[in-house]
Amino acid sequence: MLSMNVNYYLMVRGEKLTKRKIDYYNEKGSVVLQAKYRASTSGTNLPFTVIKKLFSYALSTIARWIPVSSVRIMLQRWRGVVIGKNVFLGANVVLDNAYPEHITIHDDCSIAGDVYILTHSNPKKHFSGLFESYVYTVEIKRGAWIGIGSIILPGVTIGEYSVVSAGSVVSSSIPPYSIVKGNPARIVTTFPPELITIK
Numbered sequence: 001m002l003s004m005n006v007n008y009y010l011m012v013r014g015e016k017l018t019k020r021k022i023d024y025y026n027e028k029g030s031v032v033l034q035a036k037y038r039a040s041t042s043g044t045n046l047p048f049t050v051i052k053k054l055f056s057y058a059l060s061t062i063a064r065w066i067p068v069s070s071v072r073i074m075l076q077r078w079r080g081v082v083i084g085k086n087v088f089l090g091a092n093v094v095l096d097n098a099y100p101e102h103i104t105i106h107d108d109c110s111i112a113g114d115v116y117i118l119t120h121s122n123p124k125k126h127f128s129g130l131f132e133s134y135v136y137t138v139e140i141k142r143g144a145w146i147g148i149g150s151i152i153l154p155g156v157t158i159g160e161y162s163v164v165s166a167g168s169v170v171s172s173s174i175p176p177y178s179i180v181k182g183n184p185a186r187i188v189t190t191f192p193p194e195l196i197t198i199k
Contacts, residue, residue: 092113
């Protein structure tokens with residue numbers, strides 16, 4: 001279902017999930033002042049912003065440590081992550097705490113433990129001449145396997161049936177049927193699609 005309807009699903013949610021600039025990180029003082037600032041920049045009221053943030057954080061924390069993959073997936077979906085069928089999600093996987101709705105994981109993917117998937121980069125203002133502050137999507141295409149301890153950075157698409165080797169840092173998109181490793185992750189080999197056994 002997901003593999004055919006991702007774009008439709010995102011359209012129904014009323015969101016166009018493209019790269020967009022966000023304000024540079026700025027310590028706004030107290031927690032209340034930070035929450036007011038976040039509410040004003042997101043166009044929502046303060047109570048909604050606070051409740052949404054606490055709810056998402058609680059679900060994320062529970063999902064990281066609960067011992068059942070299907071329950072982890074359910075909790076991450078409640079946060080806004082788009083997750084397909086037959087997906088495995090390992091323990092202590094962090095799916096961006098601020099913008100989880102920018103992550104799409106297609107059918108038949110496997111994401112091992114201790115993986116970080118980030119959808120935003122939010123440096124302090126003094127780095128504005130060097131780095132952007134932005135939020136962008138991450139898409140894990142059908143059948144991909146993300147090895148333990150890997151980090152997927154904003155704007156990355158992992159191609160169908162590709163493999164990210166353990167401990168890799170992926171900063172640019174990966175084509176289908178590839179194996180990558182390292183920091184930054186580089187293609188070590190590609191393989192023909194007929195080597196994949198699809199049930």
